[in-house]
Amino acid sequence: MEIIRNFPFFSIMICMFSAIVTSVLPAKAARYLTRAALIAVMVLSAVLLVNLRGSGTSFPYMMGHFPAPWGNEIRAGELEALMALFISTVALFSVMAGMPAVLKDIDEDKQNLYFILVDLMTASIISMIYTNDLFTGYVFIEINTIAGCGLIMIRQIGKSVVTAMRYMIISLVGSGLFLIGVTMLYTISGHLLMPNIRESIAELADNDKYSVTLTVVVGLITVGLAIKSGLFPFHLWIPDAYGYSNVASSSLLSSIVSKGYILLLIKIFYRVIGFDIIVKSGVNNILFVFGVTAMIMGSLAAIREKNIRRMIAYSSVAQIGYIYMGMGLGTKAGTVAALFHIISHGATKSLLFLSSAEFTEGSHSKEFSELYGTGRKYRGSALCYSIGAFSMVGFPLLSGFISKYMFATAAVGHNLKMILALGALALSTILNTIYFLKSVIVIYSDDPKKRRPQSLETYLSGAGGMMSSKMQYFCSIGALTVINFLLGIKAQTIIDIISEGLEVFG
Amino acid sequence: MNILMIIMSVFLIVCAVAVSFTRSILSSIVIFSAYSLIMSVMWILMESPDLAITEAAVGAGVTGILFYATLKKINQIDINFYKRGPLDEKNKNRPAGDISAKTLKASAAIYRVVALVCVLTLAVLLVATVLNLPEVGQISNPDNNEVSERYIEKGIEETGAINFVAGMILDYRAFDTFGESNVLFVATICVMVMLRISKKRDPGEETNAEEEEVSDRFYEPANDTILQVMSLIIFPVIMVFGIYVVLNGHLSPGGGFSGGAVLGAGFILYLNAYGFEKTDRFMNAKTVKWITFIALMVYCLAKSYSFFTGANHLESHIPLGTPGAILSSGLILILNICVGMVVACTMYSFYALVRRGRI
Numbered sequence: 001m002e003i004i005r006n007f008p009f010f011s012i013m014i015c016m017f018s019a020i021v022t023s024v025l026p027a028k029a030a031r032y033l034t035r036a037a038l039i040a041v042m043v044l045s046a047v048l049l050v051n052l053r054g055s056g057t058s059f060p061y062m063m064g065h066f067p068a069p070w071g072n073e074i075r076a077g078e079l080e081a082l083m084a085l086f087i088s089t090v091a092l093f094s095v096m097a098g099m100p101a102v103l104k105d106i107d108e109d110k111q112n113l114y115f116i117l118v119d120l121m122t123a124s125i126i127s128m129i130y131t132n133d134l135f136t137g138y139v140f141i142e143i144n145t146i147a148g149c150g151l152i153m154i155r156q157i158g159k160s161v162v163t164a165m166r167y168m169i170i171s172l173v174g175s176g177l178f179l180i181g182v183t184m185l186y187t188i189s190g191h192l193l194m195p196n197i198r199e200s201i202a203e204l205a206d207n208d209k210y211s212v213t214l215t216v217v218v219g220l221i222t223v224g225l226a227i228k229s230g231l232f233p234f235h236l237w238i239p240d241a242y243g244y245s246n247v248a249s250s251s252l253l254s255s256i257v258s259k260g261y262i263l264l265l266i267k268i269f270y271r272v273i274g275f276d277i278i279v280k281s282g283v284n285n286i287l288f289v290f291g292v293t294a295m296i297m298g299s300l301a302a303i304r305e306k307n308i309r310r311m312i313a314y315s316s317v318a319q320i321g322y323i324y325m326g327m328g329l330g331t332k333a334g335t336v337a338a339l340f341h342i343i344s345h346g347a348t349k350s351l352l353f354l355s356s357a358e359f360t361e362g363s364h365s366k367e368f369s370e371l372y373g374t375g376r377k378y379r380g381s382a383l384c385y386s387i388g389a390f391s392m393v394g395f396p397l398l399s400g401f402i403s404k405y406m407f408a409t410a411a412v413g414h415n416l417k418m419i420l421a422l423g424a425l426a427l428s429t430i431l432n433t434i435y436f437l438k439s440v441i442v443i444y445s446d447d448p449k450k451r452r453p454q455s456l457e458t459y460l461s462g463a464g465g466m467m468s469s470k471m472q473y474f475c476s477i478g479a480l481t482v483i484n485f486l487l488g489i490k491a492q493t494i495i496d497i498i499s500e501g502l503e504v505f506g
Numbered sequence: 507m508n509i510l511m512i513i514m515s516v517f518l519i520v521c522a523v524a525v526s527f528t529r530s531i532l533s534s535i536v537i538f539s540a541y542s543l544i545m546s547v548m549w550i551l552m553e554s555p556d557l558a559i560t561e562a563a564v565g566a567g568v569t570g571i572l573f574y575a576t577l578k579k580i581n582q583i584d585i586n587f588y589k590r591g592p593l594d595e596k597n598k599n600r601p602a603g604d605i606s607a608k609t610l611k612a613s614a615a616i617y618r619v620v621a622l623v624c625v626l627t628l629a630v631l632l633v634a635t636v637l638n639l640p641e642v643g644q645i646s647n648p649d650n651n652e653v654s655e656r657y658i659e660k661g662i663e664e665t666g667a668i669n670f671v672a673g674m675i676l677d678y679r680a681f682d683t684f685g686e687s688n689v690l691f692v693a694t695i696c697v698m699v700m701l702r703i704s705k706k707r708d709p710g711e712e713t714n715a716e717e718e719e720v721s722d723r724f725y726e727p728a729n730d731t732i733l734q735v736m737s738l739i740i741f742p743v744i745m746v747f748g749i750y751v752v753l754n755g756h757l758s759p760g761g762g763f764s765g766g767a768v769l770g771a772g773f774i775l776y777l778n779a780y781g782f783e784k785t786d787r788f789m790n791a792k793t794v795k796w797i798t799f800i801a802l803m804v805y806c807l808a809k810s811y812s813f814f815t816g817a818n819h820l821e822s823h824i825p826l827g828t829p830g831a832i833l834s835s836g837l838i839l840i841l842n843i844c845v846g847m848v849v850a851c852t853m854y855s856f857y858a859l860v861r862r863g864r865i
Contacts, residue, residue: 002818009817013810016688020802023695024795063681065816066664069653072681107704113695120692127685139685143692150696161700180632187639190648200648216635 004051007044008076008130009061011084014040015123019116027111031099034115038092038122045088049081053497058504060132068132069193075132079339079501082494083129083263086343089483090255090350091122097354097476098248100469101361105155105246114154121147121252125260134182134272135192137264141178145171145228148257151249152241163240170237171228178224181217185272188213194271201273218273218283222265226287229261231324232294235317239305242313242353243366250309251353254316255346262323262342266335269327270506279330288328288417292424294321299431307366308439312352315392315435318428319345325421326407332502333410339498340406344391344399344487351388351480355381358473359443368442375443382443384477389436391484394429399487404429406495511551517544531577539570552642555759556671559751563767568853571774575860666826666835667756676761676838680809686763687845690852691802697856703863729781737779744772752846756835762845769846770853777854782862789858791865794851801844801851808837 018037022030052058058077060068067073095102095118106114124143131137148171153164186192188210189200204210227234242250269278278284298318305311319341326338358381359374360366375382391398404425411421487494521541528534542565549558640647657674665673675683748768755761777785815822827834855865 006814006817009813013806013813016684017806017810019688020691020799020806023691023802024799062817063813064677065812065822066678070656071678071816109704110699110702113699116695117692117699120688120695123688133682135679136682136685139682139689142689143685146689146692146696150692150699153696154699184635184639186649188648190651191653210638213635213638216631 004048005059005061005076007048008074008080008084008126009063011041011044011088012074012123012127012130014044015119015126019119019123022112022116022119025112027108027115030112030115034095034118035092037119038088038095041088041122041126042085042092045081045085048076049078049085049497052076052078052081054500056500056504058501069191069196072136073132073193074127074130074136076130077501077504078497079505080129082343082497082501084126086346087122087125087129087256087260090346090480091118091252093476093480094248094251094255094350094354097473097480098246098251098357099472101247101357104361107156110154113150117147117150117154118252121151121257125256128260128264132194132271133192134185134194134197134268138175138179138182141175141228141261141264144257144260145175148253151252152245154249155244155246157244159240159244163237163244167237167241170234174224174227174234176224177220177227181220181224184213184220185217188217194267197272198274201277205277215281218278218281221268222283222287225261225265225268226290226324229258229265230317230320231287232290232297232317232321235294235298235320238317239301239310239313242316243307243310247309247353247357250313251350254313254353255350258316258320259342259346262320262327262338266327266339267505270335270502275330275335275506284328284330286328287324288330288420291321291323291325291328292420294318295325295424295428296431297321299428299435302435303431305435306368308356308360308368308371309353309366311435311439312349312356315352315432316345316349318432319349319392322403322407322428325424326410329410329414329417329421331410331414332499333406336495336499336502337403337406337410339502340491340495341403343494344403344484347480347483347487348388348391348400351384351477351484352392354473354480355384355388355477357381359385368439371443372445372447373443375440380474381477384481385443386440387481387484389440391488393433393436397485397488399484399491402488402491508551511548514544514548514551518548532574535570535573535577538573539566542566542569554671556669556761556764559760559764560767563764563771564853567771568767568774568857571771572856572860575857579860662829665838666829667838668829669756669758669761671759672756672761672838672842673835676756676841677836680812680841683841683845684805684809687802687805687848690848691798694798694852694855697859701859701863702865730779733779737775741772741776741779744768744775748772748846748850752842753832753839755842755846756838757830757832762842763849765842766846766849767853769850773850773854774857777857782858785858789851789854789865794855794865797847798851801847805841805844808840812837 014037018033022033025033055078058075058080060073060075062068063072063074065071095115102111102114120143124140124147127140128137128144131140145168149164149168152167153161182192185197188204189197191197191200201214204214230238238254242254245253269275295318298314298316298321302311302314302318305314323338323341323345326334326341328334329337358378359371362378363370363374365371375386387398391400394400394404408422408425411418411425414421518541521537521544525534525537525541528537542561545565546558546561549555549561644650657670657678661670661673662668665677667673667677748765750765751760751768752762752765755765773785773789812822812824814820824836826836829835833839858865
C-alpha cells in the first residue's frame, strides 16, 4: 500500500517528464512515448482505484518535505482515481484513433510539438483532479488553457487559427475571474489549502463576517470555470473550436479538457466552500437555470447545423448543460448524476468525433449533403458512430440511458425544479433524437441526387507505428464502444464508486 | 497609504484610461510599458522587490518589444507613411467580407453598449468588494497566520535561503513553481506552433522563410551605429546584472524568473543592435532547444527526488549549507539557474519567432 500512495504523484510526473523529453525527440519517437506515458498513467490509476475500492478513505500526499499548509499537497480518493483513469483512457484512445489525422493535418516538423501539448494537457487535468491546493489548481488551469489553444491551432488553416484566438481570449477571461476570486478568498481566509480555507470560511460564517465578499468570490470562481468549460451563454467558441480543429484535438477538448474544469468546480464546491453553503447561497439555482437553457439551446442549434462535426460540437453544449443541471439540483444524487454524465459523455463524445472521422475524411467533406451512403462503405466506423449516436439519444443498454435515468431520478422531489428538469430532459431527448438519427439515416441512405460517393481514398493510410494505423483506429473506436456498453450495463459499479468517493471528497 | 502611493495609483488609472482611448496602437503600447514601470515602483513600495524586478523586465521591457514586433509584422505601425510594404502587396487581393456595412455598424453599436454595461457592472462590483477587504499590511489580517509565521521564523533554518520568497516558491511550494515553468514551456511550444515556418512538404512551393527574412528588415536601417555603440556599453551590464540576480536568488531579491527575464531582454537588445548573423552563433534553434530541455529535465528530476523522499519520509541527501553563502540552500540555487535559463530562452525565442519565423 505504501508505494501505491505515490501513484498520483507518479501519474503527474510521468506526463510532465514525457512532455519535456518529447521536446528533443523526432516525431516518431514522440508518438511512442506519448502512448506509453498515457498507458502508464492508465495502469497506475487503475491499480490505485482497485486498492482504494471499498476502503471509504482518501489520503493526502505531501509534495516535498513540508506538511500541508506550508508545502503543496495532493489528495487521492476513489473518485479522483476513477477520474484519472477516465481521463487517461479517453486521451489514449483519442490520440490513437486520431493519429492518421494528426499525421495528415500537421507538418512533420511540428508533430512532436503536438504530443508535447497532449502530454502537458493530460498532466494538467490530472493535477487539477488530485490537487488539494487552490493555487496549484490555478497554475494547472493556465497550462491547460495554453495547451488547449495549441491543440486547436496546430492545424494551420485560417479558421482554426481564428478560433484558437477566440478560445484563448474567452478562456483567459475565465482564468482572470478565477484568479481574482482565489486572491480575494486568500485575503479573507489566509489560506490556499482547501480544507483550511473551509475551516476559516466556517468561522467567518459563524461570525457573520464578509458574507457579501464570500458571495462575490463564489460568483467569480463559478463564472470563471463555467466560461472555461463552455456553459450556455459562454459557448460561442465551442462549435468552431471542435468543428475546425484536428479530429484528435476535437475529441480531447470536448471529452476531457472541458470536464477538467467542471471537476475542479465540483471540488471547490465540496471541499473549499462546502456544498451546504453553496445551496444556501442559491448559486446552484443559477447554474441550474443556465444548465437547463443550455440543454435546449444547444440541441436547437445542433438541429440547424449542416456540418456533422459542428453538429456534434453543438451537442456538447447541450451535454455540458446536463452536467450543470445535475450540479444545480443541489443534492448529492444530482452531483452523482453529473459526475456519471462527465464519464458517460466523455466516452460517447470522443467515440462520435473519432468514428465520424473516417467517413468525413473519406468523402472529403463534413457537410451532410456529401455524406450520403458513406455508412455502407465504411462499415465499422459507421456502426460505432451509430452506437455512439444511440447512446447520446439515451438508448437502453448504453451509457447515455443511465445518465438520463439518473438525472431524472435525482430531480424527483424538488417541486419546481423537478418539472423544469424533467421537461428539459424530455424536450432535449426529442431534439437529440432528431439530429442524431438524421445523421445516422444520412450516412446509411442513398444520395437523393443519385450521385455516387466518389473517391475511395481512405483516411487510414500511412504508417501508424507498431500496429497498422487501420488496426489501431478500429481497436480504439471499438474499445470506446465497449466502454459505452460497459457503462450502460455495469453502471452500478461506477455509480457506487462515485457516491463512495463523493462521501470522502469534501 | 503614503502620498507617493496615491500619486502612483492616480498615474495607473490615467494610463489605463489613456490606453482605452488612444487611436494609435503604437502609443497604447508605449503607455502600457509606462503602466508596467509604475506598477514595478508600486511593488517596491509594497515591499516586494522580487516582483518589481520581474515586472520591470517583463512588463516594461520584453512585452513592449514583443507587441512592437507584432505590429511591425502585420504592417500596423504607421499605415499612411509606409504605403508599399512587402505585405501590402500580398493583402491587396483579399476578398471583402460578406456582411454588409450597415449590419456591421448596427451590431457594433449594440455590442458597444452591452459591453460597456457589462464591464461597468463588473468594475463596480469588484471595486466595492475590494474596498470591503481588510487593508494591506495590518497585524490582524487573516493572512498573517501560522503559515506565513513559519515561513518567516523557520524559513532560513529549513530551506537555507536568506530570501524567504525564494525559499517559499522553490522549496515549500516547489510544485507550483514547477507548474509555472511548464507554463512558460507550453507557451513557447504554442508560439512555435503558431509562428514557426515549417519546411513545405511540397517541393514545388516556394518557401516562406526567405520572404520573412526580407520583410524583417523592411522598416529599419540594417545597422544603426547609435544603437550598436550604446548596446556595446549596456549589454554587458545587463548580462552581469541578470546573472547576478539569478545566482543570488536565494540571498537577495530576485531569482530565476526575474533574472531570466533580464537576461532575455539583454539578448533581444543585442539582436536588435547586431542582427541575426551575430546572435545565431550562440542562440539558435538547437541551443535554445537543448538549454530548455536540460534545464527542465534537471528541475523535473531534482524535484521528483525531493518530493519522493519528502512524501515517503526518507532522508534527502541534499546539504543545505550555511545560510548566506553563495553555495547554500540545497536545490534552490540549482533550480534558480534552471528557471533562469528557461525564462531567458523563452523570451528570446518569442522575439525571434515573431521576427523571422524561426528561432
